[in-house]
Structures are given as C-alpha cells and as structure tokens.
Amino acid sequence: MVTIIQNGTRVVRYSQNSMAVTRCICSMVTFRQLKQVAQENGITTVDELQRVRPFGLSCKLCLPYVRQMLKDGTTEFEHSIIE
Ligand code: FES
Secondary structure, three states: OEEEEOOOEEEEOOOOOOOOOOEEEEOEEEEHHHEEEEEEHHHOOOOHHHHHOOOOOOOOOOOOHHHHHHHHHOOOEEEEEEE
C-alpha cells in the first residue's frame, strides 16, 4: 500500500487484487449513473447532484469519489480517496 497526496487529498493506492470503487453502495447507484445525471442537468457540485438523485446520505464514504468524478469524469477508482 502506498499513500500519496494529490492536490491536498490523501490517496491510498493498493498494490494488487483490490476491487475498483464504482458506486455508492448505500444508495445502490453507480458513479457512471451519477455522472450521466450530472451531465444531463449541468450539475457541478455534490449538493446539486444529491438534490436531483439522492445518494451519499448514510456512511458518506462515496462523497470524495463523487467530488472527484465531478472534477475529472472518473467513474472507477482503483485507489481509496480519504479527505
Ligand atoms: S457509500 Fe455512499 S453513503 Fe455509503
């Protein structure tokens, strides 16, 4: 495991056999689906996205990933993002 800092955010990379993070498991919605909702509605923030398609209201572990998705369009993460 390697921990690096990217733009002030701690990113933990696992060496092998880790599963990609692709969804909010509490709300059963993928980042790909959320990205589509964001694009269709011109959404650029998590708060705006949550108003249109509720997610991220339980453990909130998905929120840093969705923030990153809104920044660069990534929908599958091979590393952990810890804010
Ligand atoms: S993974 Fe999104 S609220 Fe738990």
